[in-house]
Amino acid sequence: MxxxxxxxxxxxxxxxxxxxxxxxxxxxxxxxxxxKIAQAAVKYQADPKDGKQCDACNFFVAPNACKQVDGDIAPTGWCLLWVKKPA
Structure with a gap:
């Protein structure tokens, strides 16, 4: 063999x-x-910044979650990881 x-x-x-x-x-x-990353680490805020908000972010999961950030996320919030949803 x-x-x-x-x-x-x-x-x-x-x-x-x-x-x-x-x-x-x-x-x-x-x-x-x-x-997931802590909200403080990405400077999450419940208000939009420069016209950018979570519900227009690629990582946002309706109604109040994020693929990257831990905790409840407001649709009108914003953080450093914000990435525009593809069109």
Missing amino acids: KDRSETGGISRRTILIAAAGAAPALALMTNAAEA
Whole structure:
């Protein structure tokens, strides 16, 4: 029987070991992606600034949340992470 490394194939054992090793790393990345930034860190304010407000931001989630910032977010608020929604 030939060694799989000579034939260029990948053994089932190699795939299973790689998958088992990748699972914890994927779990850590998922948890890190869900972490949100404190309102004070991004200078969140409940009032608009220079005509920019949360309900026009790409990160805003109606009715009062944000994908990036923790806590209740006013649709008329603003923070340093503000990014205009795509048209």
